[in-house]
Amino acid sequence: MASTRNGSPQETQSFAWLYDPRTRGIILQIALLVGVAAFFIEIGLNTAANLNAQNIATGFGFLDRTAGFDISQTLVPYKSTSTYGQVFWVGLTNTLLVAVIGIVLATVFGFVIGLARLSSNWLVARLGTVYVETIRNVPLLLQLLAWYFTLLIALPSPDAALELPLGVGVTNRGLYLPAPVWEPGLGAVLIAALAGIAGAVAIGIWARRKRLATGEQVPAFWYGLAVVVMPALVVFLSLGAPISFEYPTPGRFNLDGGIVLLPELMALLLGLTLYTAAFIAEIVRSGIEAVPRGQKEAAAALGLHPWQVQRLVVIPQAMRVIIPPLTNQYLNLTKNSSLAVAIGYPDLVSVFAGTVLNQTNQAVEVILITMGVYLAISLLTALLMNWFNARMALVER
Amino acid sequence: MRHRTQILTAAALGLIAVASATHAQSSTLDSVKKRGDLRCGVNIGLAGFSAPDDKGEWTGLDVDFCRAVASAIFKDPTKVKFVPLSAKERFTALQSGEIDLLSRNTTWTMSRDTQQGLAFVGVTYYDGQGFLVKKSLDLKSVAQLAGASICMQTGTTNELNVADYFRTRSLTYNPVVFEKNEEAVAAFNLGRCDAYTTDASGLYAQRIKLADPSAYVVLPEIISKEPLGPAVRQGDDQWANLVQWTLFAWLNAEGLGVTQENVDEMINSGNPEIRRLLGTEGEYGLGIGLDNDWAYQIVKNVGNYGQSFERNVGKGSRLDIARDQNKLWKDGGLHYAPPIR
Incomplete structure (x- = not known):
């Protein structure tokens, strides 16, 4: 009897954890995690088994195989004898080129349109509204095709190339710029310029300290500019201008030589920039309107110049509202650049998830890599913008 | 625990598993x-x-x-x-x-x-791969397309054949590659390229869609075997x-x-x-x-x-x-x- 009485509370105690909601919660969480992991592992194994059963090649060995096709725009060295792995880098750099240039242009243009919408000039404000409402309500793919075919129609054919000053040529095969040719001695100029930049940064820090200590304003920008330009210019001229240009010249079919901006790239940048700028304009407008009127009035009451009011009071506060949605637009622009495939621009999706996928037919591997790359680019952009946002948020005290 | 997971997995994967199983067997x-x-x-x-x-x-x-x-x-x-x-x-x-x-x-x-x-x-x-060019260019051979822009479709053997052809002759060309044939032909029609390439049968099919078919010719040279x-x-x-x-x-x-x-x-x-x-x-x-x-x-x-x-x-x-x-x-x-x- 005694032993049973002693036994039962002990037994209850040893299973008491089962009734603890916290413990049960943890167990359920672990079970769910294992379940989800098992789900994906099962999918992976199942896919591999099915691919194997259907006699479809698997694995990442294809990256070392010869590609055998050419690409119209390559920022890294590439020939048709290069490997599929090198095709990947060509596609990635082409995508990054569009993303970076597009983000810069869309930001600048978006700010301009956003300010235009707030303008007290009736016409300017209305034009801004019309622009935003038109552009953001038409699908981007249609806009890209429209821009591309418009460029091809509007620009002259190579035999009637439009020649602009400084050796720039315009045809519907691209915008041809003179290519700078580096000659010995240019390194010295670069070193001088780099030293100048370091000097300019030092001047900036000194000017800030002085302003904080004494309140005295130093035209640090102009000093800095002089420090960057002057030494570099002196070295450049004293070495007898060690740079020359390779000018595009008419060839049998196209202009030969120089740097070419393909019409595909121009159309893609045009489309992406104008489309994203419409969204950025709205973000900028909402950000500026979010700053209470009292802030401006108080700044004006302190005797600040209207331009100073904007620069020192309104914009810094507006930025806190603007930056997080701006990040989304940057991510959208990067991801939208994959529409390039429609107009023949050789971005990552076009050459890697397109041509390489088709020649090797290893869809699972190629798509996994491509998705991973876009994820990495997006996370990196978001990380940078979050850091920038944190810095801007400090402005508020 | 392991047992339960297996049941869970099996249940969740039921559809996929059944689908793939029938696919493999029937x-x-x-x-x-x-x-x-x-x-x-x-x-x-x-x-x-x-x-x-x-x-x-x-x-x-x-x-x-x-x-x-x-x-x-x-x-x-x-x-x-x-x-x-x-x-x-x-x-x-x-x-x-x-x-x-x-x-x-x-x-x-x-x-x-x-x-x-x-x-x-x-x-x-x-079939075999051929080239469609403007009659006014007065070309006789594909090799004369050295330095030209050539429109084509991605994911085809054509893309590789052109690369091979120009590589073996140490000539250069500018590929302009589209996902869809429609865009490749449209771009060619608007003068983006000097030549459009695909299988010869496709060239005839696309030529009748061009604004002025008689202004274009298919070069007699066929550069590949396309069965x-x-x-x-x-x-x-x-x-x-x-x-x-x-x-x-x-x-x-x-x-x-x-x-x-x-x-x-x-x-x-x-x-x-x-x-x-x-x-x-x-x-x-x-x-x-x-x-x-x-x-x-x-x-x-x-x-x-x-x-x-x-x-x-x-x-x-x-x-x-x-x-x-x-x-x-x-x-x-x-x-x-x-x-x-």
Whole structure:
């Protein structure tokens, strides 16, 4: 009897954890995690088994195989004898080129349109509204095709190339710029310029300290500019201008030589920039309107110049509202650049998830890599913008 | 714990597992019969091979082949569901089981036949890669295109052939590569490129779509071998046989002079070869899981190969392509089908 009485509370105690909601919660969480992991592992194994059963090649060995096709725009060295792995880098750099240039242009243009919408000039404000409402309500793919075919129609054919000053040529095969040719001695100029930049940064820090200590304003920008330009210019001229240009010249079919901006790239940048700028304009407008009127009035009451009011009071506060949605637009622009495939621009999706996928037919591997790359680019952009946002948020005290 | 996870996984994966299991085990013919139609992957739009006509009906040589297979199985050429595919999508659609048969001007190559889970069953059209250029350029050879911009479609053998051609001659060119043929042709039409390249048959098909077809010529030089043919998934030999012998019956019917018009009289023919083809002698349908009149149905509903060729790409069509190497062997062409016996 005694032993049973002693036994039962002990037994209850040893299973008491089962009734603890916290413990049960943890167990359920672990079970769910294992379940989800098992789900994906099962999918992976199942896919591999099915691919194997259907006699479809698997694995990442294809990256070392010869590609055998050419690409119209390559920022890294590439020939048709290069490997599929090198095709990947060509596609990635082409995508990054569009993303970076597009983000810069869309930001600048978006700010301009956003300010235009707030303008007290009736016409300017209305034009801004019309622009935003038109552009953001038409699908981007249609806009890209429209821009591309418009460029091809509007620009002259190579035999009637439009020649602009400084050796720039315009045809519907691209915008041809003179290519700078580096000659010995240019390194010295670069070193001088780099030293100048370091000097300019030092001047900036000194000017800030002085302003904080004494309140005295130093035209640090102009000093800095002089420090960057002057030494570099002196070295450049004293070495007898060690740079020359390779000018595009008419060839049998196209202009030969120089740097070419393909019409595909121009159309893609045009489309992406104008489309994203419409969204950025709205973000900028909402950000500026979010700053209470009292802030401006108080700044004006302190005797600040209207331009100073904007620069020192309104914009810094507006930025806190603007930056997080701006990040989304940057991510959208990067991801939208994959529409390039429609107009023949050789971005990552076009050459890697397109041509390489088709020649090797290893869809699972190629798509996994491509998705991973876009994820990495997006996370990196978001990380940078979050850091920038944190810095801007400090402005508020 | 482990047990529970397995149950969970099994339950969650039920659909996928069942789908893939049936996919691996039951035969393609059974599932086609059960479904009541043949899913056939065709080109989105390539005049003469597969394109919807003004009434929205699919027409073309590749389309006719789908109808021939449907006729053999169902005795009804309309029991086909056409799935239009881009060059990029076509193999995945076949591998994943979305279509039963790929009949989409696809070049038979070693890597596609051995590494991509596909099985080519024959050749419906002997083609080769050619170039479409402006007449005013007055070109004689492809090599004269050195330095030119060339428009083409991605995911094709064409992309590789051009690279090979110019590489072996140490010449340069500027490729402009589009995902869809429509955009490649549109860009070429607007002067983005000096040449447009694809299989010669495709060049004729695209040329009639250009603003002024007479201003363009197809260069006489052909730079590659492009045997275009239907493909099925690997691993179902009965299905591969069925599709393959549909093609052979199609070609043999022409060789034996059996046409859509005279097939009902030919049934009474004394020629043993014709009797075997049309199922009045022997049990040839048995081996491919069909009735013995399978080939009769093909000819009755679609006509023989030559009739389909002339109707879609030859003299009876706007393309007006000469038969040349697509004649039967006895007329000096390359089509040679094994006998039915």
